[in-house]
Amino acid sequence: MSMIRFLGHSAFHVSAPGLEGLIDPFLKGNDQAVVQPGDFSSLTHLFVTHGHWDHIGDTIELGLKTGATVVANAELCRYFSGKGLKTHPMYIGGWVPFPFGRVKFVPAMHGSGIMEGDQAVYGGIAVGIVLEVGKFRIYHAGDTGLTAEMGLLEALKIDLALLPIGGCYVMDIPDALRALEMIRPRRVVPMHYNTFPGIEAAPEEFLEALPEWTVGIRLDPGQSLQF
Numbered sequence: 001m002s003m004i005r006f007l008g009h010s011a012f013h014v015s016a017p018g019l020e021g022l023i024d025p026f027l028k029g030n031d032q033a034v035v036q037p038g039d040f041s042s043l044t045h046l047f048v049t050h051g052h053w054d055h056i057g058d059t060i061e062l063g064l065k066t067g068a069t070v071v072a073n074a075e076l077c078r079y080f081s082g083k084g085l086k087t088h089p090m091y092i093g094g095w096v097p098f099p100f101g102r103v104k105f106v107p108a109m110h111g112s113g114i115m116e117g118d119q120a121v122y123g124g125i126a127v128g129i130v131l132e133v134g135k136f137r138i139y140h141a142g143d144t145g146l147t148a149e150m151g152l153l154e155a156l157k158i159d160l161a162l163l164p165i166g167g168c169y170v171m172d173i174p175d176a177l178r179a180l181e182m183i184r185p186r187r188v189v190p191m192h193y194n195t196f197p198g199i200e201a202a203p204e205e206f207l208e209a210l211p212e213w214t215v216g217i218r219l220d221p222g223q224s225l226q227f
């Protein structure tokens with residue numbers, strides 16, 4: 001049995017044969033989070049879409065504790081390997097095989113700098129992540145504005161899209177609805193809203209506006225769906 005569980009903000013836990021993974025594991029300091037780094041004792045992979053604090057989150061602590069491999073862009077992987085973590089660098093490009101399936105990085109329109117003290121460390125460019133777990137394809141958009149590149153994703157036949165809707169730093173609801181028309185996923189879950197000031201959004205407004213050819217699912221932190 002495979003499942004994906006929402007951990008609040010843009011953080012998700014994906015469990016499947018060969019995979020105990022977290023995506024953008026922002027838990028400490030995330031008021032929505034219902035789990036904390038201490039709740040995870042064995043993880044295989046940590047996927048990080050970009051270098052902002054609300055996406056790197058607890059990656060370093062979790063990676064050191066569990067030995068999980070960080071899967072991220074090349075510059076972020078350099079940063080994490082400098083912290084003693086195992087890494088698997090890749091970039092926007094083709095499919096890369098993993099024990100659980102395949103991973104493909106796709107464009108996101110966003111920054112990726114890492115704030116360390118009062119310094120900004122260059123973190124490459126932000127990505128979206130397509131996880132092919134068995135035959136199931138999950139698209140985690142990361143942080144992104146609406147961008148025409150999303151039109152390339154329809155060909156990937158996404159089963160489940162995780163789209164930011166909170167605006168300000170990412171798509172708002174009207175933009176996410178336009179993105180959906182390009183991506184054409186079978187199911188969609190909204191994320192990246194109501195976690196901190198500036199990204200207030202009503203997920204029910206997004207779900208009520210969905211076209212009939214897709215299924216919208218509201219996941220509250222801690223809730224999961226099976227695939």
Ligand code: NI
Nearest residue numbers: 050052110143
């Ligand atoms: Ni960001």
Ligand code: MN
Nearest residue numbers: 052054143169
């Ligand atoms: Mn963010």
